[in-house]
Structure formats: C-alpha cells, structure tokens
Amino acid sequence: MSIQWTFIAGYLYFEIAVVILMMLPIFSPRRWHQFFKSRLFFMFRNHAAVYFYVLLGILGVFLMDSVREMKKYAHSPEGHVHLSSEMKGNVKLFRAQRNFYITGFAIFLAFVIRRLVTMLIIQDELSLKAERIIKQAEDTVNSAKTMVLSNTMQASETQKLEEMIQDLEKVKSERDEHRARVRELEEEATKWRLMYEEVCGAGDAKTE
Template sequence: MSIQWTFIAGYLYFEIGIVIIMMLPIFSPRRWNQFFKSRLFSMFQQHAAVYFYVLLGVLSLFLLDAVREMRKYSHATEGAHVHLSSEMKGNVKLFRAQRNFYITGFAIFLAFVIRRLVTMLIIQDELTIKAEKIIKEAESTVKLAKTTVLANTMQSEENKKYEEVKSKLEETEDMLILSQERVKVLEDDIKKWKLKYEELNAQITGKGDEP
C-alpha cells in the first residue's frame, strides 16, 4: 500500500475510533459540549468548515481515482484470458482499486457521521439544560402556588376567626346594652319606691305630732 492510501486507511481507523468513543456512554453530552467549547477545540473550530471541505475534496479525488482504477482493470479482465501472470497482476490491481474505493468511501461517510454526532451531542446538551431549567421553574412555580394557597387558607381562617370574634363581641355589646337598660329601669323603680317610702314616712310622722 502506497503512502497516500496508508494515510487514508489510518484516517479511516481514526474516524472509527472517534465514532466508537462518541457512541459509548463514557462521557455525557455535557462533557462533550464542554470539550467542544474549550480553547483547544475552539482553535480548530474557527477553521473547522474549511478543514472539513478541504479533506472532503481530497478524499473525493482519491475516490474518483479508485473508481478510475476499478474501471480500468475491470475492463482489462473482461477480455480473453491472457498470460496467467499478467492476469494475476490485473486481478491484484483490481483488488487494490476496490480496496481503495471502499476505504475512501467509508472515510467520507464517517466524516459526515462524525459531524452529525457532534451536532447531535451539542443539541442534546442544550435540550438537557433547557429541560432542567423548565423543571426548576416548574418546581418554583409549584412552591409559590403552595405558599400562596397556604397563605390564602390561613387568611381565610383568620377572617373566619375575626368574624366569629366580631359576632361574639356584638352579642356581648347587645347584652350589655340590655343590662344597662334593665339597670336604669331598676334605678327608676328604686327611686319611685324611695319617694313613696319618704311620703309614707312623712305622713306617719305628721300624724304622730298631732294632739
């Protein structure tokens, strides 16, 4: 295998390793998002699109070269059988062209897969943060509602107690007014009886003084 195809094969193995690491539950989406927002990754992220499309263009060129080699050696083996050694060389070259085609094709495919996985991990972390925020807001709303209901209940109970005390106080005031009126009536009666007693006493003393 030549140097360029060795490099492409190594890049393919590197992509496979990255995909496996991203799919395993080793790191949470939040950890991945923190890594994507780190300084180390931000240095690469500034020109990530340029690197991606350049690498994609290079892989596409190698893919087209592999397709050309496949068509070239496949047509060579379709004719009449030539010498055995020449036929074996053609088959080996055809096999290498097919191998290079598969390596390059899978490398291009995994490049899109990795890009999609990065986007999905970032979106999943953002959705998780939003869900946690919504849950916290819902919990705070429930607590506020509970405290409001409790305060309203206590206030209604206090109002009921106030109404009861007020009604009892009004009844007591009414009874006090009645008692005062009765006392006045009794005082008037006492005054009347006192006057009658004095008149009667005066009459008795007046008769006792006569000869």
C-alpha cells in the first residue's frame, strides 16, 4: 500500500474511533459541547468548514482515481494468454476496489461525524432550554400556589367578616324588636295606669 492510501486508511480508522467514542455513553452532550467551545477546538472551529471541504475534495480526487483504476483493470486480457499478467491485473483490480471502499467509507464517515457534532450541540442546547423552561414552570407553579393561598386566606377572612356583619345585623334586628316590644309594653303600662287613675278618681268622687 502506497503512502497516500496508507494515510487515507489511517484517517478512516481515526474516523471509526471518533464515531465509536461519540456513540458510547462516556461523555454527556454537555461535555462534548464544552469541548467544542474550548480553546483547543477554537482554532479548528473557525475554519472547520474550509478544512471539511478541502478534505472532501482530496478524498474525492482519490475516489475518482480508484474508480479509474477499477475501470482500467476490470477487463482481463482475452484468451488468458499470460497467467502472470492476468494475476497482476487481478491484484491491481483488488487494490483499486480496496482503495475505492476505503475512500468511500472515509467520505461517508466524514459526513456522519459532522452530523453527530451538530446533533450533540443541538441536544445540549435543547437540554439547557428544557431546564430553563422547567425552572420557569416551577417558579410559576410556586407563585400560583402562593397567590391561591393568599386568595384563600383573603376569601376566608372576607367570609368571616361577612358572617360577623350578618351576626351584627341580626343582633341589631333583635335589638330593634326588643325596643319595639319594650315600647309596646310601656304604652300598654301607660294605658293601664291611666285607666287605673281614672278608676281611682271615679271612686273618690263617689265617696265625697
């Protein structure tokens, strides 16, 4: 294997390791997001798109070269004249196919890693938003409970005040009834006293 294909194979193994590391539940999405925001990743992050497309361009060139090699050695010589030349052609075809698969998987995993990075960042941001929403909901529920409790206390105090007012009005009405009854009794007593005085006055007149 030549140097360039050894490099591409090493890059493919590196991509496989990165994908496995991202898929394992070792680090949380927040840890990955913090790593993507770190100073170590800062310089690469500023030019990540440029590096990504340059790498895709290089891999695309090697992919086209492997396709060309496969087409070149796809057809064996007619008549199978030389066995050694045919075996050499098959070996070169196998190497071209191997290089094609290596380059194709490297390109595919590059898109997979980019998608995983985006999903990890989005997942962390969504979890932060969910925590903020839950905290706001809890604060709202606590304030609502406080308002309901205060309203309940105010309602109970208002109900007690209304009951006291009703009792006071009831006492006032009973007092007015007693006053009217006392007034009636006084008038009746005055009436009987006058009748008694009249009777007493008539008796004294007859005696004289």
